Amino acid sequence: MAELRVREEVRSATPEKKLDRSYGESMFVSPGKDEQQLLxxxxxxxxxGGMRPGKxxxxxxxxxxxxxxxxxxxxCGCGDVALELSARxxxxxxxxxxxxxxxxxxxxxxxAFFPFIPQQPFKLELHCEHQRFRVFLDGQPLFDFYHRVRTLTAIDTIQISGSLTITKLN
Structure with missing residues (x-):
């Protein structure tokens, strides 16, 4: 029933997509045909709610x-960029x-090494801590990036572009 509720919310979502883990369920689940367009x-x-330590x-x-x-x-909306990760x-x-x-x-x-390989799946995790973002790739630490934007809750938008396909986003 919960998955159905999440899918109904995804189908009726407006262009302003939301990421939320507040209820222990992700707004995005592995996409079916209807959800593929949203990702x-x-x-x-x-x-x-923006970013915060522990998110x-x-x-x-x-x-x-x-x-x-x-x-x-x-x-931070259309303003500051708290973290830009660019894979070249x-x-x-x-x-x-x-x-x-x-x-x-x-x-x-x-x-230490360039971790992304053409046609290979990956799982990238961005952990927000008090002083930094800790970034993990496939469960392994990749890098730390110390905060330059001080008001973490102002970090309220994620943008993804380029040579990849998103299959899941929490």
Missing amino acids: AVPFCGSIR KITIVGIVDPEPDSFDISLT FEDKQLMRNAHVSGSWGKEETAI
Whole structure:
């Protein structure tokens, strides 16, 4: 019954999509045909209540067969970018940055290896902690990104674009 309620809400959702874990159920479940359109890339959705320590966003997807790049951004509406993660396949780079008060900060690129492989599925988790985002890929720590946006609840939007398909989003 709960899954049916979630599916009904997804079908009747407006373009302002919501992510919510407040009731222990995700607004998005593994998509059927009707839900596939809601997870289409480019994707832009609201994070209900904004980010806060203890909150987690999970993105399950598949890299395209001939990928160029993809971007995942946590933003404050249409303003500041709290975290922009950019995977660049040609250079095998995973860039992270933030755009606060009108300017980009120092870009971070250090990483032990480039983890994304064409046509391979992945599970990316963005954990919000008091001082940082901890990012995990397939259950393994990938990197930490220390907060540059201080008001975490202002981080209320997720944007995903590029060479990937989203199969699940919590």
